[in-house]
Amino acid sequence: MSITSYSFLLFAGVLFILYYLIPRRFQWILLLIASYVFYCFSGVRYLGYILATTVFSYIVSMKIWDLKRRQDARLKLKKDEFSREEKKAYKASVKKKQKAWLVAALLFNFGILGIIKYGNFIVSNVGSLFGASGDDLFFHLALPLGISFYTFQTMGYLIDLYRGEYEPERNFFKFALFVSYFPQLIQGPISRFGSLSKDLYTGHAFDGRQVASGLQRMLYGYFKKMVIADRIITGLTTISGDPATYSGTFVLVGMIFYAIDLYMDFSGGIDIVIGLSQALGITLPENFKRPYFSKSLKDYWHRWHISLCNWFKDYLFYPISTSPAMLARAKKMKAAGHEGLSRRFTVYTATMVVWLSTGIWHGASWNFVVWGLLNGFFLLLSQELEPAYRRFYERFPRLEKNALWNAFRIVRTFLFVSLLCMFDYYDSVSTVIRSFIGMFSSFRLSVFWDGSLLAIGLTAADYWILLVSLILVFVVSWFQEKGRSVRSLIAARALPVRVIAWYGLFLIVILFGAYGIGYDATQFIYNQF
Protein backbone atom coordinates (compact mmCIF):
# COMPACT_ATOMS: atom_id res chain seq x y z
CA MET A 1 0.00 0.00 0.00
CA SER A 2 1.68 3.19 -1.16
CA ILE A 3 1.42 6.07 1.27
CA THR A 4 0.36 8.28 -1.60
CA SER A 5 -2.66 6.08 -2.36
CA TYR A 6 -6.27 6.67 -1.36
CA SER A 7 -6.30 3.32 0.40
CA PHE A 8 -3.47 4.53 2.64
CA LEU A 9 -5.35 7.72 3.49
CA LEU A 10 -8.40 5.60 4.37
CA PHE A 11 -6.21 3.26 6.43
CA ALA A 12 -4.55 6.17 8.27
CA GLY A 13 -7.92 7.89 8.80
CA VAL A 14 -9.53 4.81 10.35
CA LEU A 15 -6.45 4.23 12.52
CA PHE A 16 -6.44 7.85 13.63
CA ILE A 17 -10.11 7.79 14.70
CA LEU A 18 -9.78 4.46 16.53
CA TYR A 19 -6.50 5.57 18.15
CA TYR A 20 -8.12 8.47 19.93
CA LEU A 21 -11.35 6.62 20.69
CA ILE A 22 -9.89 3.65 22.56
CA PRO A 23 -8.41 3.88 26.08
CA ARG A 24 -4.86 5.21 25.96
CA ARG A 25 -3.32 2.08 27.45
CA PHE A 26 -4.45 0.10 24.39
CA GLN A 27 -3.12 2.52 21.79
CA TRP A 28 0.18 0.68 21.35
CA ILE A 29 -1.71 -2.57 20.69
CA LEU A 30 -3.69 -0.84 17.97
CA LEU A 31 -0.43 0.45 16.45
CA LEU A 32 1.00 -3.07 16.46
CA ILE A 33 -2.08 -4.47 14.73
CA ALA A 34 -2.07 -1.59 12.23
CA SER A 35 1.62 -2.13 11.51
CA TYR A 36 1.11 -5.80 10.73
CA VAL A 37 -2.00 -5.06 8.64
CA PHE A 38 0.05 -2.50 6.71
CA TYR A 39 2.84 -5.03 6.28
CA CYS A 40 0.38 -7.65 5.00
CA PHE A 41 -0.71 -5.23 2.28
CA SER A 42 2.83 -5.40 0.88
CA GLY A 43 2.49 -9.19 0.70
CA VAL A 44 1.59 -11.75 3.38
CA ARG A 45 4.49 -13.91 2.18
CA TYR A 46 6.94 -11.33 3.54
CA LEU A 47 5.64 -11.62 7.10
CA GLY A 48 8.06 -14.45 7.81
CA TYR A 49 11.10 -12.17 7.41
CA ILE A 50 10.06 -9.49 9.84
CA LEU A 51 8.74 -12.10 12.29
CA ALA A 52 12.03 -14.03 12.15
CA THR A 53 14.02 -10.85 12.88
CA THR A 54 11.63 -9.89 15.67
CA VAL A 55 11.60 -13.29 17.40
CA PHE A 56 15.33 -13.96 17.16
CA SER A 57 16.29 -10.43 18.19
CA TYR A 58 13.90 -10.63 21.13
CA ILE A 59 15.51 -13.90 22.28
CA VAL A 60 18.98 -12.37 21.98
CA SER A 61 17.95 -9.24 23.86
CA MET A 62 16.63 -11.38 26.71
CA LYS A 63 19.81 -13.48 26.75
CA ILE A 64 22.05 -10.42 26.88
CA TRP A 65 19.95 -8.93 29.65
CA ASP A 66 19.78 -12.19 31.59
CA LEU A 67 23.57 -12.52 31.53
CA LYS A 68 23.91 -8.98 32.84
CA ARG A 69 21.31 -9.59 35.55
CA ARG A 70 23.02 -12.76 36.72
CA GLN A 71 26.40 -11.04 36.66
CA ASP A 72 25.14 -8.20 38.88
CA ALA A 73 23.55 -10.66 41.30
CA ARG A 74 26.72 -12.74 41.54
CA LEU A 75 28.94 -9.70 41.99
CA LYS A 76 26.69 -8.50 44.77
CA LEU A 77 26.81 -11.91 46.44
CA LYS A 78 30.57 -12.23 46.14
CA LYS A 79 31.30 -8.60 46.88
CA ASP A 80 33.71 -9.37 49.69
CA GLU A 81 35.19 -12.55 48.19
CA PHE A 82 36.19 -11.36 44.71
CA SER A 83 39.50 -9.57 44.31
CA ARG A 84 39.69 -6.70 41.84
CA GLU A 85 41.32 -8.98 39.25
CA GLU A 86 38.77 -11.76 39.78
CA LYS A 87 35.95 -9.28 39.38
CA LYS A 88 37.49 -7.97 36.16
CA ALA A 89 38.01 -11.48 34.78
CA TYR A 90 34.45 -12.49 35.65
CA LYS A 91 33.02 -9.39 33.98
CA ALA A 92 35.13 -10.08 30.89
CA SER A 93 33.82 -13.65 30.69
CA VAL A 94 30.22 -12.43 30.88
CA LYS A 95 30.89 -9.80 28.23
CA LYS A 96 32.29 -12.53 26.00
CA LYS A 97 29.07 -14.53 26.29
CA GLN A 98 27.00 -11.43 25.59
CA LYS A 99 29.17 -10.74 22.56
CA ALA A 100 28.57 -14.26 21.26
CA TRP A 101 24.80 -13.65 21.35
CA LEU A 102 25.22 -10.27 19.68
CA VAL A 103 27.34 -11.78 16.91
CA ALA A 104 24.69 -14.49 16.42
CA ALA A 105 22.06 -11.77 15.97
CA LEU A 106 24.33 -9.85 13.60
CA LEU A 107 24.88 -12.94 11.48
CA PHE A 108 21.20 -13.87 11.53
CA ASN A 109 19.71 -10.46 10.75
CA PHE A 110 22.34 -9.23 8.33
CA GLY A 111 22.43 -12.75 6.88
CA ILE A 112 18.76 -12.50 5.89
CA LEU A 113 19.33 -9.01 4.49
CA GLY A 114 22.47 -10.16 2.70
CA ILE A 115 20.91 -13.17 1.03
CA ILE A 116 17.77 -11.37 -0.09
CA LYS A 117 19.33 -8.09 -1.12
CA TYR A 118 22.80 -9.07 -2.25
CA GLY A 119 22.53 -12.77 -3.07
CA ASN A 120 22.06 -12.29 -6.80
CA PHE A 121 24.79 -9.64 -6.98
CA ILE A 122 27.30 -11.96 -5.30
CA VAL A 123 26.23 -15.01 -7.29
CA SER A 124 26.40 -13.16 -10.63
CA ASN A 125 29.84 -11.71 -9.91
CA VAL A 126 31.28 -14.98 -8.61
CA GLY A 127 29.61 -16.81 -11.52
CA SER A 128 31.10 -14.45 -14.10
CA LEU A 129 34.56 -15.14 -12.66
CA PHE A 130 34.09 -18.77 -13.66
CA GLY A 131 32.59 -17.90 -17.01
CA ALA A 132 29.01 -18.74 -16.02
CA SER A 133 26.14 -16.47 -16.94
CA GLY A 134 22.41 -16.45 -17.36
CA ASP A 135 19.28 -16.25 -15.36
CA ASP A 136 19.63 -19.79 -14.03
CA LEU A 137 22.23 -18.51 -11.58
CA PHE A 138 19.76 -16.26 -9.84
CA PHE A 139 17.31 -17.01 -7.11
CA HIS A 140 14.15 -14.99 -7.17
CA LEU A 141 13.43 -13.42 -3.82
CA ALA A 142 11.58 -10.13 -3.75
CA LEU A 143 12.72 -7.54 -1.25
CA PRO A 144 10.41 -7.40 1.79
CA LEU A 145 9.11 -3.96 2.71
CA GLY A 146 11.51 -1.89 4.79
CA ILE A 147 13.95 -4.76 5.43
CA SER A 148 17.04 -2.51 5.46
CA PHE A 149 15.37 -0.05 7.80
CA TYR A 150 13.95 -2.46 10.37
CA THR A 151 17.12 -4.61 10.31
CA PHE A 152 19.33 -1.60 11.03
CA GLN A 153 16.98 -0.28 13.70
CA THR A 154 16.82 -3.67 15.44
CA MET A 155 20.58 -4.17 15.30
CA GLY A 156 21.11 -0.68 16.72
CA TYR A 157 18.86 -1.67 19.60
CA LEU A 158 20.81 -4.88 20.29
CA ILE A 159 24.19 -3.13 20.12
CA ASP A 160 23.00 -0.45 22.55
CA LEU A 161 21.72 -3.18 24.83
CA TYR A 162 25.06 -4.97 24.66
CA ARG A 163 26.78 -1.71 25.56
CA GLY A 164 24.49 -1.47 28.58
CA GLU A 165 22.80 1.73 27.49
CA TYR A 166 19.37 0.60 28.62
CA GLU A 167 17.30 -2.35 29.74
CA PRO A 168 15.51 -4.37 27.08
CA GLU A 169 11.81 -4.30 26.39
CA ARG A 170 10.56 -7.42 28.12
CA ASN A 171 7.10 -7.43 26.58
CA PHE A 172 7.50 -9.29 23.28
CA PHE A 173 4.59 -7.51 21.61
CA LYS A 174 5.88 -4.09 22.58
CA PHE A 175 9.26 -5.04 21.15
CA ALA A 176 7.50 -6.26 17.99
CA LEU A 177 5.94 -2.80 17.66
CA PHE A 178 9.35 -1.13 17.93
CA VAL A 179 10.58 -3.29 15.04
CA SER A 180 7.51 -2.97 12.85
CA TYR A 181 6.06 0.52 13.54
CA PHE A 182 4.60 0.99 10.07
CA PRO A 183 5.34 4.63 9.12
CA GLN A 184 9.08 4.06 9.31
CA LEU A 185 8.95 0.78 7.39
CA ILE A 186 8.55 2.68 4.15
CA GLN A 187 11.84 4.55 4.10
CA GLY A 188 12.88 5.23 7.67
CA PRO A 189 13.93 7.22 9.58
CA ILE A 190 15.95 4.70 11.60
CA SER A 191 14.99 5.40 15.21
CA ARG A 192 16.73 4.69 18.51
CA PHE A 193 14.91 2.63 21.10
CA GLY A 194 15.63 5.11 23.92
CA SER A 195 13.69 7.93 22.30
CA LEU A 196 11.05 6.09 20.27
CA SER A 197 9.93 3.54 22.85
CA LYS A 198 8.59 6.13 25.30
CA ASP A 199 6.36 7.62 22.63
CA LEU A 200 5.27 4.27 21.24
CA TYR A 201 4.22 2.70 24.51
CA THR A 202 2.82 5.70 26.35
CA GLY A 203 -0.77 6.62 25.63
CA HIS A 204 -1.48 9.97 24.02
CA ALA A 205 -4.45 12.25 24.59
CA PHE A 206 -5.83 14.09 21.58
CA ASP A 207 -3.89 17.34 21.18
CA GLY A 208 -5.45 19.55 18.52
CA ARG A 209 -2.27 21.55 17.92
CA GLN A 210 -0.09 18.48 17.50
CA VAL A 211 -2.61 16.85 15.20
CA ALA A 212 -2.97 19.99 13.07
CA SER A 213 0.79 20.42 12.90
CA GLY A 214 1.23 16.77 11.92
CA LEU A 215 -1.40 16.97 9.20
CA GLN A 216 0.15 20.15 7.83
CA ARG A 217 3.52 18.46 7.62
CA MET A 218 1.94 15.48 5.84
CA LEU A 219 0.34 17.83 3.34
CA TYR A 220 3.69 19.51 2.66
CA GLY A 221 5.22 16.05 2.17
CA TYR A 222 2.51 15.10 -0.34
CA PHE A 223 3.17 18.38 -2.13
CA LYS A 224 6.90 17.65 -2.44
CA LYS A 225 6.30 14.07 -3.54
CA MET A 226 3.29 14.38 -5.85
CA VAL A 227 3.65 17.85 -7.35
CA ILE A 228 7.43 17.96 -7.74
CA ALA A 229 9.06 14.51 -7.52
CA ASP A 230 6.42 12.58 -9.45
CA ARG A 231 6.38 15.27 -12.15
CA ILE A 232 10.10 15.72 -12.68
CA ILE A 233 10.77 11.99 -12.76
CA THR A 234 9.14 11.79 -16.21
CA GLY A 235 11.89 13.93 -17.71
CA LEU A 236 14.57 12.11 -15.77
CA THR A 237 13.40 8.67 -16.91
CA THR A 238 13.52 9.77 -20.54
CA ILE A 239 17.06 11.10 -20.19
CA SER A 240 18.53 8.26 -18.13
CA GLY A 241 16.74 5.55 -20.13
CA ASP A 242 18.40 6.49 -23.40
CA PRO A 243 21.89 7.84 -22.67
CA ALA A 244 22.95 7.52 -26.33
CA THR A 245 20.28 9.99 -27.48
CA TYR A 246 20.24 12.19 -24.40
CA SER A 247 23.88 13.06 -24.06
CA GLY A 248 25.72 16.37 -23.71
CA THR A 249 23.59 19.08 -22.11
CA PHE A 250 20.85 16.56 -21.31
CA VAL A 251 23.24 14.86 -18.89
CA LEU A 252 23.49 18.08 -16.91
CA VAL A 253 19.70 18.50 -17.02
CA GLY A 254 19.22 14.89 -15.89
CA MET A 255 21.74 15.37 -13.11
CA ILE A 256 19.83 18.35 -11.72
CA PHE A 257 16.45 16.68 -12.25
CA TYR A 258 17.59 13.66 -10.27
CA ALA A 259 18.96 15.75 -7.40
CA ILE A 260 15.59 17.51 -7.17
CA ASP A 261 13.62 14.30 -7.57
CA LEU A 262 15.62 12.41 -4.95
CA TYR A 263 15.29 15.12 -2.32
CA MET A 264 11.62 15.85 -2.94
CA ASP A 265 10.77 12.15 -3.05
CA PHE A 266 12.75 11.11 0.02
CA SER A 267 12.22 14.16 2.22
CA GLY A 268 8.56 14.36 1.10
CA GLY A 269 8.03 10.78 2.22
CA ILE A 270 9.79 11.50 5.50
CA ASP A 271 7.57 14.57 6.01
CA ILE A 272 4.53 12.33 5.55
CA VAL A 273 5.63 9.70 8.08
CA ILE A 274 6.90 12.23 10.63
CA GLY A 275 3.68 14.22 10.23
CA LEU A 276 1.50 11.15 10.59
CA SER A 277 3.43 10.09 13.69
CA GLN A 278 3.15 13.59 15.13
CA ALA A 279 -0.62 13.44 14.66
CA LEU A 280 -0.52 10.22 16.73
CA GLY A 281 1.63 11.90 19.39
CA ILE A 282 4.81 10.06 18.37
CA THR A 283 8.03 11.92 17.60
CA LEU A 284 10.31 10.45 14.94
CA PRO A 285 13.84 11.80 14.42
CA GLU A 286 14.44 14.33 11.67
CA ASN A 287 16.20 12.89 8.64
CA PHE A 288 17.08 16.08 6.75
CA LYS A 289 18.39 19.51 7.56
CA ARG A 290 18.09 21.29 4.21
CA PRO A 291 20.95 19.36 2.58
CA TYR A 292 21.10 21.51 -0.54
CA PHE A 293 22.17 24.47 1.58
CA SER A 294 25.38 22.60 2.42
CA LYS A 295 28.66 24.39 1.85
CA SER A 296 30.79 21.25 1.66
CA LEU A 297 30.46 17.50 1.17
CA LYS A 298 31.04 16.96 4.88
CA ASP A 299 28.32 19.48 5.69
CA TYR A 300 26.02 17.71 3.23
CA TRP A 301 26.43 14.37 4.99
CA HIS A 302 25.53 16.02 8.28
CA ARG A 303 22.25 17.10 6.72
CA TRP A 304 21.22 14.22 4.42
CA HIS A 305 19.68 10.95 5.63
CA ILE A 306 20.82 11.83 9.12
CA SER A 307 19.47 8.72 10.85
CA LEU A 308 21.40 6.36 8.54
CA CYS A 309 24.59 8.44 8.78
CA ASN A 310 24.35 8.43 12.57
CA TRP A 311 23.80 4.67 12.52
CA PHE A 312 26.96 4.10 10.52
CA LYS A 313 28.89 6.56 12.65
CA ASP A 314 27.87 5.05 16.00
CA TYR A 315 27.86 1.37 15.10
CA LEU A 316 30.59 1.10 12.48
CA PHE A 317 32.86 4.15 12.25
CA TYR A 318 33.56 4.54 15.97
CA PRO A 319 33.83 0.81 16.79
CA ILE A 320 36.32 0.29 13.95
CA SER A 321 38.38 3.41 14.51
CA THR A 322 38.58 3.01 18.29
CA SER A 323 39.10 -0.75 18.37
CA PRO A 324 42.14 -1.79 20.41
CA ALA A 325 43.64 -3.51 17.36
CA MET A 326 43.44 -0.34 15.25
CA LEU A 327 44.81 1.83 18.03
CA ALA A 328 47.65 -0.59 18.68
CA ARG A 329 48.54 -0.56 14.98
CA ALA A 330 48.48 3.26 14.95
CA LYS A 331 50.68 3.30 18.04
CA LYS A 332 53.23 1.02 16.35
CA MET A 333 53.31 3.30 13.32
CA LYS A 334 54.00 6.29 15.53
CA ALA A 335 56.74 4.42 17.36
CA ALA A 336 58.31 3.58 14.00
CA GLY A 337 58.44 7.28 13.19
CA HIS A 338 55.47 7.40 10.80
CA GLU A 339 53.55 10.03 12.71
CA GLY A 340 51.49 11.27 9.77
CA LEU A 341 50.50 7.75 8.77
CA SER A 342 49.65 6.86 12.36
CA ARG A 343 47.40 9.92 12.68
CA ARG A 344 45.54 9.06 9.49
CA PHE A 345 45.40 5.29 9.76
CA THR A 346 42.35 4.86 12.05
CA VAL A 347 40.26 7.63 10.50
CA TYR A 348 41.00 6.70 6.91
CA THR A 349 40.44 2.98 7.32
CA ALA A 350 37.17 3.45 9.19
CA THR A 351 35.96 6.10 6.74
CA MET A 352 36.49 3.90 3.70
CA VAL A 353 34.85 0.89 5.38
CA VAL A 354 31.84 3.04 6.33
CA TRP A 355 31.47 4.48 2.84
CA LEU A 356 31.84 1.12 1.18
CA SER A 357 29.10 -0.15 3.50
CA THR A 358 26.93 2.91 2.86
CA GLY A 359 27.27 2.31 -0.87
CA ILE A 360 26.36 -1.36 -0.51
CA TRP A 361 23.43 -0.47 1.77
CA HIS A 362 21.98 1.60 -1.05
CA GLY A 363 21.95 -1.26 -3.51
CA ALA A 364 23.50 -4.40 -4.84
CA SER A 365 25.44 -3.02 -7.79
CA TRP A 366 28.90 -1.76 -8.68
CA ASN A 367 27.35 1.69 -9.20
CA PHE A 368 26.69 2.03 -5.49
CA VAL A 369 30.06 0.57 -4.53
CA VAL A 370 31.81 3.21 -6.68
CA TRP A 371 29.46 5.94 -5.41
CA GLY A 372 30.26 5.03 -1.78
CA LEU A 373 34.01 4.87 -2.32
CA LEU A 374 34.03 8.20 -4.18
CA ASN A 375 32.18 9.85 -1.29
CA GLY A 376 34.71 8.44 1.17
CA PHE A 377 37.63 9.50 -1.01
CA PHE A 378 36.44 13.09 -1.43
CA LEU A 379 35.59 13.42 2.27
CA LEU A 380 39.14 12.38 3.14
CA LEU A 381 40.57 14.63 0.44
CA SER A 382 38.77 17.65 1.90
CA GLN A 383 40.04 16.58 5.33
CA GLU A 384 43.58 16.64 3.91
CA LEU A 385 42.95 20.08 2.46
CA GLU A 386 41.62 21.42 5.78
CA PRO A 387 44.91 23.19 6.71
CA ALA A 388 44.98 24.84 3.27
CA TYR A 389 41.38 26.04 3.74
CA ARG A 390 42.31 27.40 7.17
CA ARG A 391 45.25 29.33 5.71
CA PHE A 392 43.03 30.59 2.90
CA TYR A 393 40.47 32.00 5.35
CA GLU A 394 43.22 33.50 7.48
CA ARG A 395 44.42 35.30 4.35
CA PHE A 396 40.86 36.36 3.37
CA PRO A 397 38.97 36.54 6.68
CA ARG A 398 35.99 38.46 5.30
CA LEU A 399 35.23 35.81 2.72
CA GLU A 400 33.77 33.39 5.27
CA LYS A 401 30.83 35.75 5.89
CA ASN A 402 30.53 36.88 2.29
CA ALA A 403 27.08 35.98 0.90
CA LEU A 404 28.26 35.63 -2.68
CA TRP A 405 31.16 33.37 -1.72
CA ASN A 406 28.85 31.21 0.39
CA ALA A 407 26.31 31.03 -2.45
CA PHE A 408 29.13 29.81 -4.69
CA ARG A 409 30.06 27.14 -2.12
CA ILE A 410 26.43 26.00 -1.91
CA VAL A 411 26.03 25.74 -5.70
CA ARG A 412 29.39 23.99 -6.02
CA THR A 413 28.44 21.42 -3.36
CA PHE A 414 25.01 20.88 -4.94
CA LEU A 415 26.55 20.23 -8.35
CA PHE A 416 29.19 17.94 -6.91
CA VAL A 417 26.67 15.89 -4.95
CA SER A 418 24.39 15.73 -8.02
CA LEU A 419 27.34 14.52 -10.07
CA LEU A 420 28.03 11.67 -7.65
CA CYS A 421 24.33 10.79 -7.75
CA MET A 422 24.65 9.92 -11.45
CA PHE A 423 25.66 6.47 -10.23
CA ASP A 424 22.14 6.07 -8.81
CA TYR A 425 20.20 6.28 -12.05
CA TYR A 426 22.46 5.21 -14.91
CA ASP A 427 22.59 1.48 -15.46
CA SER A 428 26.34 1.01 -15.20
CA VAL A 429 29.57 2.68 -14.12
CA SER A 430 30.74 2.85 -17.75
CA THR A 431 27.53 4.68 -18.78
CA VAL A 432 28.14 7.22 -16.00
CA ILE A 433 31.71 7.82 -17.18
CA ARG A 434 30.65 8.08 -20.85
CA SER A 435 27.80 10.46 -20.01
CA PHE A 436 30.05 12.56 -17.79
CA ILE A 437 32.64 12.97 -20.54
CA GLY A 438 29.88 13.63 -23.09
CA MET A 439 28.49 16.40 -20.91
CA PHE A 440 31.60 18.47 -21.68
CA SER A 441 32.39 17.26 -25.18
CA SER A 442 28.96 17.86 -26.69
CA PHE A 443 27.51 20.62 -24.55
CA ARG A 444 24.91 22.72 -26.41
CA LEU A 445 23.34 25.69 -24.65
CA SER A 446 20.61 25.85 -27.30
CA VAL A 447 18.95 22.83 -25.65
CA PHE A 448 17.51 25.28 -23.14
CA TRP A 449 15.51 27.26 -25.75
CA ASP A 450 15.19 25.15 -28.92
CA GLY A 451 12.27 23.09 -27.55
CA SER A 452 14.36 19.97 -26.79
CA LEU A 453 13.34 20.09 -23.12
CA LEU A 454 9.69 19.88 -24.20
CA ALA A 455 10.37 16.57 -25.88
CA ILE A 456 11.35 14.61 -22.80
CA GLY A 457 7.85 14.08 -21.43
CA LEU A 458 7.38 17.44 -19.72
CA THR A 459 5.18 20.23 -21.07
CA ALA A 460 5.67 23.98 -20.65
CA ALA A 461 2.94 23.87 -17.96
CA ASP A 462 4.93 21.19 -16.11
CA TYR A 463 8.01 23.42 -16.09
CA TRP A 464 5.99 26.35 -14.76
CA ILE A 465 4.46 24.20 -12.00
CA LEU A 466 7.92 22.89 -11.13
CA LEU A 467 9.42 26.37 -11.07
CA VAL A 468 6.76 27.85 -8.79
CA SER A 469 6.77 24.77 -6.52
CA LEU A 470 10.56 24.81 -6.21
CA ILE A 471 10.49 28.51 -5.33
CA LEU A 472 7.93 27.69 -2.61
CA VAL A 473 10.12 24.91 -1.18
CA PHE A 474 13.16 27.18 -1.39
CA VAL A 475 11.39 29.94 0.58
CA VAL A 476 10.22 27.48 3.26
CA SER A 477 13.75 26.02 3.49
CA TRP A 478 15.28 29.48 3.63
CA PHE A 479 13.09 30.36 6.62
CA GLN A 480 14.00 27.08 8.30
CA GLU A 481 17.67 27.73 7.62
CA LYS A 482 17.29 31.04 9.44
CA GLY A 483 15.77 29.21 12.41
CA ARG A 484 12.19 30.20 11.66
CA SER A 485 9.24 27.91 11.06
CA VAL A 486 6.82 28.76 8.27
CA ARG A 487 4.12 26.69 9.99
CA SER A 488 4.47 28.84 13.13
CA LEU A 489 4.40 31.99 11.02
CA ILE A 490 1.17 30.86 9.36
CA ALA A 491 -0.29 29.75 12.71
CA ALA A 492 0.24 33.27 14.07
CA ARG A 493 -1.86 34.81 11.29
CA ALA A 494 -5.61 35.48 11.26
CA LEU A 495 -7.97 32.61 10.46
CA PRO A 496 -8.62 33.59 6.80
CA VAL A 497 -4.87 33.62 6.08
CA ARG A 498 -4.45 30.22 7.71
CA VAL A 499 -7.37 28.80 5.76
CA ILE A 500 -6.10 30.19 2.46
CA ALA A 501 -2.57 28.90 3.12
CA TRP A 502 -3.48 25.31 4.01
CA TYR A 503 -6.47 24.86 1.72
CA GLY A 504 -4.40 26.48 -1.00
CA LEU A 505 -1.68 23.86 -0.52
CA PHE A 506 -4.31 21.13 -0.39
CA LEU A 507 -5.78 22.33 -3.68
CA ILE A 508 -2.33 22.53 -5.26
CA VAL A 509 -1.73 18.87 -4.39
CA ILE A 510 -5.16 17.88 -5.72
CA LEU A 511 -4.94 19.98 -8.89
CA PHE A 512 -1.26 19.77 -9.71
CA GLY A 513 -0.27 16.42 -8.24
CA ALA A 514 1.10 14.40 -11.14
CA TYR A 515 -2.15 12.56 -11.80
CA GLY A 516 -3.47 11.33 -15.10
CA ILE A 517 -5.42 8.46 -16.62
CA GLY A 518 -4.29 5.28 -14.91
CA TYR A 519 -1.83 7.29 -12.87
CA ASP A 520 -0.22 5.53 -9.98
CA ALA A 521 2.10 7.51 -7.71
CA THR A 522 5.60 6.22 -8.32
CA GLN A 523 7.25 4.14 -5.63
CA PHE A 524 9.43 6.07 -3.24
CA ILE A 525 13.05 5.79 -4.34
CA TYR A 526 14.21 4.79 -0.86
CA ASN A 527 11.44 2.18 -0.70
CA GLN A 528 13.68 -0.18 -2.63
CA PHE A 529 16.57 0.18 -0.18
Add this chain to the structure above:
Amino acid sequence: MDTLLEILNDLHPDVDFETCDTLIDDEILDSFDIVSLIAEINNEFDVNISAKDIIPENFNSAQALWALIERLEDEE
Protein backbone atom coordinates in the same frame (compact mmCIF):
# COMPACT_ATOMS: atom_id res chain seq x y z
CA MET B 1 45.18 17.79 32.18
CA ASP B 2 47.89 19.94 30.57
CA THR B 3 48.79 17.13 28.18
CA LEU B 4 45.15 16.76 27.22
CA LEU B 5 44.84 20.51 26.59
CA GLU B 6 47.95 20.31 24.44
CA ILE B 7 46.42 17.52 22.34
CA LEU B 8 43.19 19.47 21.97
CA ASN B 9 44.99 22.68 21.02
CA ASP B 10 46.96 20.84 18.36
CA LEU B 11 43.66 19.69 16.89
CA HIS B 12 41.93 23.09 16.94
CA PRO B 13 44.29 25.95 17.78
CA ASP B 14 41.44 28.45 17.43
CA VAL B 15 39.31 27.05 20.29
CA ASP B 16 39.59 27.94 23.98
CA PHE B 17 39.37 24.45 25.46
CA GLU B 18 39.72 25.65 29.03
CA THR B 19 36.33 27.33 28.95
CA CYS B 20 34.36 25.77 26.11
CA ASP B 21 31.78 23.21 27.26
CA THR B 22 29.84 22.76 24.03
CA LEU B 23 32.45 21.02 21.90
CA ILE B 24 29.95 18.47 20.59
CA ASP B 25 26.74 20.49 20.89
CA ASP B 26 28.22 23.29 18.78
CA GLU B 27 29.84 20.81 16.39
CA ILE B 28 33.35 22.10 17.12
CA LEU B 29 34.61 18.52 17.28
CA ASP B 30 33.43 16.24 14.49
CA SER B 31 33.76 12.49 14.18
CA PHE B 32 37.22 12.73 12.54
CA ASP B 33 38.45 14.93 15.41
CA ILE B 34 37.04 12.55 18.00
CA VAL B 35 38.81 9.56 16.50
CA SER B 36 42.12 11.45 16.20
CA LEU B 37 41.68 12.55 19.79
CA ILE B 38 41.04 9.01 21.00
CA ALA B 39 44.15 7.75 19.21
CA GLU B 40 46.25 10.52 20.81
CA ILE B 41 44.79 9.85 24.25
CA ASN B 42 45.52 6.16 23.79
CA ASN B 43 49.12 7.08 23.00
CA GLU B 44 49.62 9.47 25.87
CA PHE B 45 47.58 7.95 28.68
CA ASP B 46 47.37 4.30 27.63
CA VAL B 47 43.61 4.10 28.11
CA ASN B 48 41.14 2.74 25.58
CA ILE B 49 38.13 4.94 24.98
CA SER B 50 35.63 2.65 23.31
CA ALA B 51 32.70 3.45 21.04
CA LYS B 52 30.23 3.26 23.92
CA ASP B 53 32.05 6.09 25.70
CA ILE B 54 31.59 8.42 22.72
CA ILE B 55 28.64 10.40 23.98
CA PRO B 56 28.30 14.21 24.13
CA GLU B 57 28.53 14.25 27.94
CA ASN B 58 32.07 12.83 27.76
CA PHE B 59 33.32 15.06 24.94
CA ASN B 60 31.61 18.40 25.41
CA SER B 61 34.50 19.89 27.40
CA ALA B 62 38.13 19.22 28.24
CA GLN B 63 37.10 18.72 31.87
CA ALA B 64 34.53 16.05 30.96
CA LEU B 65 37.08 14.30 28.78
CA TRP B 66 39.64 14.45 31.57
CA ALA B 67 37.10 12.92 33.98
CA LEU B 68 36.54 10.09 31.47
CA ILE B 69 40.28 9.44 31.19
CA GLU B 70 40.60 9.32 34.99
CA ARG B 71 37.64 6.97 35.24
CA LEU B 72 39.09 4.64 32.61
CA GLU B 73 42.53 4.75 34.25
CA ASP B 74 40.90 3.81 37.50
CA GLU B 75 39.02 0.90 35.88
CA GLU B 76 42.15 -0.42 34.24
